[in-house]
Amino acid sequence: MYEQASHALLNEILHELKHEIGKHRLRHFYTRLGANFYAIYSLFRLLYGDRPDFKKQMVCLVETLALRYIERTPCLRKSDLARERNYNWFLSQKWVGMALYCDRFAGDLKGLRGKLPYLQDLGINLLHIMPMLDCPPDNSDGGYAVRDFNKIDPRFGTTRDVESLASTLQKRDMLLVLDVVVNHTSEEHEWVKKARSGEKKYQDYYYIFDNREMPDIYEETMPEIFPATSPGNFTWDEALGKWVMTVFNNYQWDLNYRNPSVLIEMIDIILFWANKGADILRLDAVAFLWKKVGSTCQNEREAHFLLRLMKDCCQVTAPGVLFIAEAIVAPAEIAKYFGEDAIYSKECEIAYNATFMSLLWDAVATKNAILLNRGVKSLPEKLERATWLNYVRCHDDIGLGFDDNDARLSGYDPFKHRRFLVDYFTGKFPGSTARGVPFGDNPKTGDARISGSLASLVGLETALESQNQEAIDAAIKTIMLLHSMILSFGGIPLLYYGDAIGTLNSLEYLEDPSKAADNRWINRSSFDWQKAEKRHETGTVEHRIFSELKKLIALRKETVVFADFDNRTLVSVDNPNLLVFFRADPQNSRNRVLVVANFNIDPQMLQVNELKASGFFLQDRMKDLCSGSSIQAENDSIVILPLTCYWLAD
Ligand code: OTU
Numbered sequence: 001m002y003e004q005a006s007h008a009l010l011n012e013i014l015h016e017l018k019h020e021i022g023k024h025r026l027r028h029f030y031t032r033l034g035a036n037f038y039a040i041y042s043l044f045r046l047l048y049g050d051r052p053d054f055k056k057q058m059v060c061l062v063e064t065l066a067l068r069y070i071e072r073t074p075c076l077r078k079s080d081l082a083r084e085r086n087y088n089w090f091l092s093q094k095w096v097g098m099a100l101y102c103d104r105f106a107g108d109l110k111g112l113r114g115k116l117p118y119l120q121d122l123g124i125n126l127l128h129i130m131p132m133l134d135c136p137p138d139n140s141d142g143g144y145a146v147r148d149f150n151k152i153d154p155r156f157g158t159t160r161d162v163e164s165l166a167s168t169l170q171k172r173d174m175l176l177v178l179d180v181v182v183n184h185t186s187e188e189h190e191w192v193k194k195a196r197s198g199e200k201k202y203q204d205y206y207y208i209f210d211n212r213e214m215p216d217i218y219e220e221t222m223p224e225i226f227p228a229t230s231p232g233n234f235t236w237d238e239a240l241g242k243w244v245m246t247v248f249n250n251y252q253w254d255l256n257y258r259n260p261s262v263l264i265e266m267i268d269i270i271l272f273w274a275n276k277g278a279d280i281l282r283l284d285a286v287a288f289l290w291k292k293v294g295s296t297c298q299n300e301r302e303a304h305f306l307l308r309l310m311k312d313c314c315q316v317t318a319p320g321v322l323f324i325a326e327a328i329v330a331p332a333e334i335a336k337y338f339g340e341d342a343i344y345s346k347e348c349e350i351a352y353n354a355t356f357m358s359l360l361w362d363a364v365a366t367k368n369a370i371l372l373n374r375g376v377k378s379l380p381e382k383l384e385r386a387t388w389l390n391y392v393r394c395h396d397d398i399g400l401g402f403d404d405n406d407a408r409l410s411g412y413d414p415f416k417h418r419r420f421l422v423d424y425f426t427g428k429f430p431g432s433t434a435r436g437v438p439f440g441d442n443p444k445t446g447d448a449r450i451s452g453s454l455a456s457l458v459g460l461e462t463a464l465e466s467q468n469q470e471a472i473d474a475a476i477k478t479i480m481l482l483h484s485m486i487l488s489f490g491g492i493p494l495l496y497y498g499d500a501i502g503t504l505n506s507l508e509y510l511e512d513p514s515k516a517a518d519n520r521w522i523n524r525s526s527f528d529w530q531k532a533e534k535r536h537e538t539g540t541v542e543h544r545i546f547s548e549l550k551k552l553i554a555l556r557k558e559t560v561v562f563a564d565f566d567n568r569t570l571v572s573v574d575n576p577n578l579l580v581f582f583r584a585d586p587q588n589s590r591n592r593v594l595v596v597a598n599f600n601i602d603p604q605m606l607q608v609n610e611l612k613a614s615g616f617f618l619q620d621r622m623k624d625l626c627s628g629s630s631i632q633a634e635n636d637s638i639v640i641l642p643l644t645c646y647w648l649a650d
Contacts, residue, residue, distance in 0.1 A: 026069065047306070076318070096487070134154075274318035311348065334355060390486035392482045561583040627646075
C-alpha cells in the first residue's frame with residue numbers, strides 16, 4: 001500500500017544517510033528497502049513512535065542496514081538473488097540437518113572441516129553448530145551467555161574460520177546454521193560493564209530496578225524457567241546496587257527491547273553473522289523478547305513485532321538468509337512465530353516443532369498413539385513458505401508441552417499424565433527401562449521436564465547392560481521409528497549428534513563444578529569417534545543404527561512428496577496404536593506415500609476400509625520404501641509390525 005508518511009520519511013532518511021554510503025552501488029538495496037520500508041516504518045512506529053528521537057533511530061536503523069549491505073560479499077549477494085528467484089528452496093525434501101557442538105564433536109572449527117565427510121556419509125546437508133561466541137568459561141550456559149557477539153570463542157577458532165567453513169560447506173552443497181542469542185547477554189558483556197560503571201545509555205539496555213517493587217509485580221505472573229538452578233526472574237547486582245531481570249540463569253541479563261537501540265544493535269549482529277556466511281540463523285528464546293507487567297512475559301504481541309522487524313530488515317540486506325524461531329511454547333503459540341496475518345511467512349520461516357517432539361515422546365512412553373493423533377490433528381495451520389524443524393532430541397531437556405485439552409480428550413488428567421511421563425522416562429515407573437533424569441523440578445507447581453540422551457531414554461542403556469537381545473532390538477527399533485517420523489512428517493528433520501551411533505547418557509559433566517547442577521549436560525557428551533568407527537562393523541549397535549538411518553535419509557531425499565507444501569493428510573484409524581498419514585504431491589495427487597507407524601510392542605492391524613474413507617486408495621500391493629518389501633492386504637487388513645514405520649508407495 002502506498003503510504004505518504006512512510007514515503008516522505010524514507011526520502012528524508014535517504015537524504016540524511018552518511019555521505020560514504022552514497023558512494024556505493026546500492027541498486028538492490030534500494031529496491032528491497034523500498035519494498036520493505038512501509039512495514040519496517042509501521043512496526044517501528046508501533047513500538048517506538050512516541051519517542052522524541054523516533055526519526056533519529058529510524059535513520060540509525062537504515063544506516064545499519066546499508067552499511068551491512070555494503071559489506072556483503074558478491075558471492076553472498078549472488079546467492080540472495082538466486083534464493084529470491086527460487087524462494088521455496090528450503091521446503092525441499094533434500095534437506096536433512098544435524099545439530100552439534102563444534103568442540104565436543106571436532107575440537108575446533110578447523111577440526112570440524114575434517115569431519116564433514118562423516119556428516120555427508122550419513123546424508124547430512126544442514127549443519128547447526130551450537131553457539132560458539134565468546135562466553136565466560138564457567139557461566140556460559142553452553143554458549144547461550146554471550147560476552148561478545150562479534151567474536152568467536154578463541155578455543156573454537158576465529159571469525160575467519162567461520163567464513164572459510166561457510167565457503168567449504170557451500171561447495172559441498174551444505175547449509176550453515178548459526179545461533180543468535182537475541183534475548184539476553186552474559187553479565188560479562190561490555191554493555192553490562194558500562195552499565196555497572198554508571199553509563200545511563202547502557203543501563204537502558206537492560207531491565208534494572210532500584211528495589212523489589214517492580215520485580216515483585218512482575219513475579220506475580222512470570223513463571224520460572226530454571227526453578228532448580230536459578231529460581232526467580234531477578235538477580236541482585238552488587239556492583240549496581242540494583243535488581244536486574246535475569247529470566248534464565250542469574251548471569252544472563254535480559255535485554256530491554258523497549259529501547260530501540262537494543263533492537264538496532266541486535267539487527268546489526270544478525271546481519272554481521274549473515275555476512276559471515278550463515279544461511280540460516282537460529283534465534284534463541286524468541287518468546288521472551290518483550291516483558292509486560294501482568295503477563296507471563298512470553299509470546300507478547302510486541303515480541304512478534306520485533307521478530308517481524310528483524311525479518312523485514314534482514315530481507316533488505318541479506319534476503320537469502322532464513323530465521324529459525326526457537327520458541328518452546330504452547331502448540332497454539334508456536335505457529336504464530338511464522339507470522340500471523342500474512343499469507344506468506346513474515347516472521348521466521350522455520351520453527352522448532354516442540355509439540356510434535358513431545359507428542360512422540362508421549363507415544364514412546366504410553367506405547368500408543370492416542371495423544372499423538374490428537375496433537376497432530378490440532379497442530380495449527382502454518383503459512384505458506386513456512387516449515388517446521390522436526391526433531392527427536394536436542395541439547396535441551398524435553399518439555400512436555402502438548403496441549404492440556406488434547407490430553408483431557410485422550411482420557412488423561414494432564415497433570416497426572418505429565419507426572420507419569422516424568423516417572424516413566426526417569427525409570428521410576430514399574431517396568432520402565434528409560435534412564436532419564438528429571439530437569440527443572442518445581443515443587444511449587446509440580447512441573448518437571450526430562451533430560452537424557454535418546455538412546456538412554458528409549459532403554460538402550462539398560463538393555464546393553466543386561467545384554468538382553470530383545471530389549472536391544474526394541475530400543476533400536478524405537479530410535480528408527482522416531483527418526484522415520486521426523487523424516488516424513490513435513491519440515492526439516494534435525495538430528496542430534498551422537499544419536500546416529502546410539503550415544504548413551506554421559507556423566508562427564510558431573511566432574512565439572514560449573515556444569516554439575518545442570519543435568520542437560522547429560523546429553524552433551526564428547527562425540528566418541530572410536531564408537532563411531534564401529535558403524536563399519538556389521539552387527540554392532542552403531543552399525544545397525546547408522547546404516548538404517550543413512551538409508552532412511554537417502555530415501556527421504558528421493559521422495560519428493562516429503563517436501564513441505566502442507567501436503568499431509570492425517571488418516572483417522574480405530575487402532576489407537578497407529579499414527580497414519582499420507583503425503584501427496586500437490587501437483588499430482590496420484591503420487592503419494594502412506595506413512596504408517598506402530599508405537600506398540602505388539603503387531604497391529606490396519607483396516608483398509610479406513611484408508612478408503614480418507615480418500616486414500618490402496619493398491620493391492622504396495623511397496624514399503626523403508627524395508628524394500630511389498631505389502632499386501634489380507635482380509636482387508638494389513639499387519640503392522642511392532643515399533644515399526646512404513647512408507648508405502650504404489
Ligand atoms: C534456549 O532454551 C536454549 O536452547 C537453552 O540451551 C538456553 O539455556 C536458553 O534458551 C537460554 O538461552 O528459551 O524458548 O526448557 O527450552 O530455555 C525456549 C528450557 C528457550 C528451554 C528454554 C529454551
